[in-house]
Amino acid sequence: MGEELKLLGAWGSPFSWRVEIALKMKGVKYEYSEEDILHNKSPALLKFNPVHKKVPVLIHNGKPIVESHVILEYIDETWKDNLILPRDPYKRAMARFWAKFLDEKCMQTLWKSCTSIGAEREKAHEEARLLLSTLEGELKGKKFFGGETVGFVDIMANFVGYWVGVIQEAVGADVLTEGEFPLLCKWAEEFQNRPVIKENLPPKDKFLAFFKVQAEMITSFYKNKREFWVFLGLWFDWVLCVCVMSFFAVIKVYSNGILGVCCFLIVIVRDNDESQFN
Numbered sequence: 001m002g003e004e005l006k007l008l009g010a011w012g013s014p015f016s017w018r019v020e021i022a023l024k025m026k027g028v029k030y031e032y033s034e035e036d037i038l039h040n041k042s043p044a045l046l047k048f049n050p051v052h053k054k055v056p057v058l059i060h061n062g063k064p065i066v067e068s069h070v071i072l073e074y075i076d077e078t079w080k081d082n083l084i085l086p087r088d089p090y091k092r093a094m095a096r097f098w099a100k101f102l103d104e105k106c107m108q109t110l111w112k113s114c115t116s117i118g119a120e121r122e123k124a125h126e127e128a129r130l131l132l133s134t135l136e137g138e139l140k141g142k143k144f145f146g147g148e149t150v151g152f153v154d155i156m157a158n159f160v161g162y163w164v165g166v167i168q169e170a171v172g173a174d175v176l177t178e179g180e181f182p183l184l185c186k187w188a189e190e191f192q193n194r195p196v197i198k199e200n201l202p203p204k205d206k207f208l209a210f211f212k213v214q215a216e217m218i219t220s221f222y223k224n225k226r227e228f229w230v231f232l233g234l235w236f237d238w239v240l241c242v243c244v245m246s247f248f249a250v251i252k253v254y255s256n257g258i259l260g261v262c263c264f265l266i267v268i269v270r271d272n273d274e275s276q277f278n
């Protein structure tokens with residue numbers, strides 16, 4: 001087939017990387033185009049992913065496919081060698097279930113547990129531990145989530161297998177540790193050592209430097225957010241104090257006024273009464 005296959009991606013994106021790995025596992029040739037997602041998205045990205053404007057976008061013979069898990073399924077159905085998803089319908093359904101769990105539950109929490117600070121970090125850390133324990137349980141008696149070889153769930157779990165380790169190193173966090181999650185750590189090692197993965201991992205030094213900057217930005221965001229709330233709290237106390245004082249002052253002026261009016265009326269009434277007797 002004289003096919004045209006192009007991937008719009010970003011070097012540090014676990015989502016783009018999923019697609020690259022799937023294409024490489026299948027041995028499919030493609031053209032790669034690096035997107036500057038932070039500063040300058042290309043017209044092609046905006047045109048082919050107008051809904052989310054995000055990478056990855058796979059363009060096959062002019063037709064775009066977006067969302068990494070959708071792209072993985074498309075690749076698996078289009079190029080049949082080295083199947084990524086299991087053939088058995090139940091196992092396929094379960095693979096999709098875990099993929100959803102990874103993207104919807106784990107990714108955000110793991111990211112937050114590595115980058116937030118204070119109470120927010122503690123909370124995210126606890127949540128991340130629970131999620132990682134669930135994944136640890138899923139690996140019991142297996143080398144990979146997919147069984148003996150890397151499959152759909154392993155590719156979807158790439159951020160646990162590589163990204164979390166690098167982010168932890170960059171920011172000094174310890175969410176995923178060998179002591180607490182031995183099966184997951186062993187899996188991450190096996191995963192990274194698979195030839196197709198090892199040869200295509202994003203460079204660690206570049207990654208560390210990138211995440212240090214990102215983490216500093218995010219940490220200062222959380223710090224500013226906390227300082228903002230402290231400032232707002234103090235400001236609110238002050239406003240409350242002024243309101244209470246004003247309230248009592250008004251009551252006092254008002255009651256003095258009433259008292260004055262009452263005295264005035266009493267004097268008038270008495271004057272009137274006395275003049276009747278004269």
Ligand SMILES: N[C@@H](CCC(=O)N[C@@H](CS)C(=O)NCC(=O)O)C(=O)O
Nearest residue numbers: 013014015037054055056067068069
């Ligand atoms: N759910 C999407 C997520 C894609 C995504 O978040 N891509 C990021 C890069 S890691 C992106 O392009 N961000 C650009 C933006 O948010 O504007 C997928 O699975 O493909």
